[in-house]
Structures are given as structure tokens and as C-alpha cells.
Amino acid sequence: MMGPGIAAYVVVSALLFAIAAFGVLMRRSPLIILLSLEVMLNAGNLALIAFSRHWGDGDGQIFAFAVMAVAASEAVVGLGLIVAVSRLHGDLDVDKLASLRG
Amino acid sequence: MAIAAIDVGNILVWAIWIGAAGALLASGLAVVLFSSPFYSTLALIMNLASVAVLYLLLAAEFVAAAQVLVYAGAVVIMFVFVIGYLGYRAEAPWAGGPPLQTVAAIAAVGAIAAEVVVVIGLKAAGRLTTSAEISGAFGSPQEIGRLFLEDHLLAFEVTSIVLLVAAVGGIILGASLPSEQRAEAPQDAER
Numbered sequence: 001m002m003g004p005g006i007a008a009y010v011v012v013s014a015l016l017f018a019i020a021a022f023g024v025l026m027r028r029s030p031l032i033i034l035l036s037l038e039v040m041l042n043a044g045n046l047a048l049i050a051f052s053r054h055w056g057d058g059d060g061q062i063f064a065f066a067v068m069a070v071a072a073s074e075a076v077v078g079l080g081l082i083v084a085v086s087r088l089h090g091d092l093d094v095d096k097l098a099s100l101r102g
Numbered sequence: 103m104a105i106a107a108i109d110v111g112n113i114l115v116w117a118i119w120i121g122a123a124g125a126l127l128a129s130g131l132a133v134v135l136f137s138s139p140f141y142s143t144l145a146l147i148m149n150l151a152s153v154a155v156l157y158l159l160l161a162a163e164f165v166a167a168a169q170v171l172v173y174a175g176a177v178v179i180m181f182v183f184v185i186g187y188l189g190y191r192a193e194a195p196w197a198g199g200p201p202l203q204t205v206a207a208i209a210a211v212g213a214i215a216a217e218v219v220v221v222i223g224l225k226a227a228g229r230l231t232t233s234a235e236i237s238g239a240f241g242s243p244q245e246i247g248r249l250f251l252e253d254h255l256l257a258f259e260v261t262s263i264v265l266l267v268a269a270v271g272g273i274i275l276g277a278s279l280p281s282e283q284r285a286e287a288p289q290d291a292e293r
Contacts, residue, residue, distance in 0.1 A: 002112045009160065010222055014215055016126060021210070023133065029193075031185060039134075043130075045153070056236045065168065069261045072176060073268030081275055084275050090191060091191070
């Protein structure tokens with residue numbers, strides 16, 4: 001295998017996951033939280049594909065496809081929720097959304 | 103002569119890898135740090151493109167193509183439409199919470215990153231140095247199709263059901279509100 005070994009890919013994937021997790025924890029815009037979640041799923045996919053290449057087994061790529069389908073579904077449902085919330089409240093700030101608070 | 107050619111190829115792969123990995127991390131940071139969701143979405147496109155390059159280096163051609171089609175072709179377009187629909191309401195202040203939350207978030211993500219890097223460095227690097235030999239068919243559409251329809255048929259069908267349910271859910275969430283909820287909405291907004 002030419003280029004860097006699998007460990008380098010996994011480290012990049014972990015760093016990307018951490019960066020995106022920071023976005024999910026810190027940002028207040030639900031749109032950017034969703035975008036950061038997509039990046040987190042991408043980081044997981046990168047690790048799956050890297051290990052798939054390492055073991056020479058295509059199953060990891062099948063897993064990556066399943067993750068991609070889940071990411072697309074999550075974006076659909078998440079964006080639907082964001083649109084519904086913005087219609088009800090007119091304000092998109094996750095810190096101010098307390099409708100479910102008892 | 104042959105050794106020299108291999109070295110040139112190796113250097114080329116390294117150069118592409120460094121470029122793609124740098125672009126990946128930089129665009130990931132940009133997604134998180136841009137204050138406008140629209141610019142974050144543009145950075146996400148860059149992120150998806152550079153991760154597709156890494157997939158190509160890992161002999162996953164079909165996943166790379168599907169990644170660009172599914173994400174750049176569908177998910178990002180959806181994000182752009184929703185941001186366009188929301189307009190100024192999509193804008194939100196950069197970050198929230200008291201400083202304690204910021205510190206905790208940084209500590210949490212630092213712990214995740216450090217944990218993986220340390221585990222890779224101390225325990226796993228020895229096992230990750232030599233990768234399996236693969237044939238040219240690895241990661242090709244034929245191979246993926248064979249795996250999907252022979253070994254992972256259930257996963258394939260469940261994925262299609264998940265997508266169908268998500269599509270129905272998206273339509274229900276996006277459909278106009280029932281009249282009683284609409285009557286409550288202004289009062290809700292004042293709160």
C-alpha cells in the first residue's frame with residue numbers, strides 16, 4: 001500500500017470527529033449542529049473505510065453505505081424538525097427551545 | 103528504474119494524502135467555526151470532497167462516488183434549500199452557554215481525540231503497519247453489489263426501509279401544521 005499507513009487515516013478520522021463533536025456541543029444554531037453531525041458521521045465512515053482497506057474485506061464499505069443512508073435520513077428528519085420549530089417559534093436557538101421542559 | 107518509478111508514485115500518494123487530509127481537517131474546522139450556516143454548508147461540500155479523495159486512496163472508488171452523489175447531490179442541496187427558506191432566521195449567535203460549558207466541551211473533545219491517538223500510538227500501530235493485499239476488484243461496483251446482494255441482503259433491505267420511513271417522516275414534519283396548532287403558534291412565539 002502506497003502512502004501513509006492505516007494509522008494515519010484513523011488519527012485524521014479521530015481529529016475530524018473531535019472537531020465536529022466540539023461543533024455539536026458548542027454551537028447554538030440547530031442547522032450548524034446538524035452539519036457538524038454530518039461531519040461526525042463522515043469521520044466514522046473514514047475509519048470504517050480505512051479498516052476495510054486494512055483487512056482487505058469489503059464489509060466495512062457496506063457499513064459505510066448504511067451510515068450514509070442513516071446520515072441522509074437524519075438530515076431529512078432534522079431539517080424537517082428545524083423548519084417546523086422555526087414555524088412555531090420563529091427563533092432558532094437551541095438554548096431557547098424549552099417547549100419540552102416540564 | 104522500476105524502483106524510482108515506485109518511489110515517485112509513493113511521493114505522489116503522500117502529497118495527495120497530505121493535501122486531502124489538510125483540506126479535510128481545515129474544512130471540518132470551517133464547518134464548526136463559520137457563523138453563517140450557509141458558509142458552513144459550503145465548507146461541508148469541501149469536507150465531503152476531500153474525504154472522497156481519501157476514500158479513493160483507500161481503494162473505495164464506489165463509496166467515494168456514492169459519497170459525492172448522496173451528500174453533495176442530495177444532502178447539501180437540501181441544506182441549502184432549508185437555509186434559503188429560513189432566511190435571516192437561520193442566523194444564530196456563534197456559541198452559547200456559560201464559560202464552564204465551553205471549557206467542558208473543549209475538555210470532552212480533547213479527551214476523545216487524545217484517547218484515539220494514544221491508543222493508536224501505543225497499542226495498535228504495530229498491527230496497522232502492514233495492510234492486506236487486495237485485488238483490483240476491491241471496492242469496485244461489482245464487488246459492492248455482490249456483497250450487498252449475497253452477504254448483506256438484510257442490511258440492504260433494512261436500509262431501504264429506513265430511507266422510506268425518513269422520507270415519510272420528512273413529509274409529515276414539513277407539511278403545514280393542523281389548524282389548532284396554528285392558532286396557538288402566535289401565543290407560543292410571544293413566550
